């Protein structure tokens with residue numbers, strides 16, 4: 001199995017604070033994986049390490065590899081790995097139109113620029129993606145004038161234009177209402193069902209779709225547990241992870257947590 005991400009003995013700091021000490025972790029192609037942890041667990045730090053916004057401490061035994069390589073040409077990397085983070089959503093230029101958001105993925109830029117060239121085939125591909133994501137009518141609309149759910153779908157389209165093998169999603173449904181969240185999760189499920197590997201980083205149990213088979217529990221920069229979803233998302237383990245007594249409920253392949261001891265009123 002191809003390794004998508006591989007961290008070995010990674011020690012990393014944010015400012016003066018050590019977030020990870022000798023963290024080792026790998027995710028292989030075809031194994032949809034969620035990384036679940038409470039606020040402050042180190043999830044954003046992990047995303048920043050993978051996107052090279054921060055660098056780990058250099059030691060002989062440590063490395064971070066994406067698709068088997070430590071050094072990447074960003075142009076090459078984007079066709080393998082699509083990242084959709086909240087940082088990206090915040091950084092996105094508000095005046096960019098929907099179509100340009102999608103096209104900008106081809107250059108990994110924020111909006112498109114005059115010096116960039118797009119072939120008719122690129123436009124056609126962008127149109128097809130917008131159709132698939134049900135956002136075609138918004139192609140001329142400014143990013144700032146879209147709902148959060150629409151913005152998120154455009155950012156997904158921006159990643160998909162490069163036909164990445166894997167997607168890394170940061171809290172995919174946060175900020176979305178129930179309908180938008182369900183619609184977005186259905187799209188993500190379809191992508192997994194048609195062969196894309198998803199790595200999902202979150203503190204929300206309810207946004208872990210049925211197709212995610214492996215869950216890694218992260219707390220204070222350490223892996224508390226790592227394994228098959230049903231064995232990981234237990235009331236006992238999640239109570240320990242979130243430091244509050246919870247009861248896990250399951251339905252239709254999804255999991256949800258309730259306060260432990262609560263009863264139907």
Ligand SMILES: Nc1ncnc2c1ncn2[C@@H]1O[C@H](COP(=O)(O)OP(=O)(O)OP(=O)(O)O)[C@@H](O)[C@H]1O
Nearest residue numbers: 014015016017019038039040041042043044045046
């Ligand atoms: N620039 C910084 N300087 C010092 N400490 C930092 C810095 N940035 C983050 N931290 C700390 O690092 C720890 C991990 O933060 P990180 O943002 O990776 O957690 P997280 O799991 O993404 O949390 P959340 O779910 O709240 O986004 C936290 O304790 C945080 O306070």
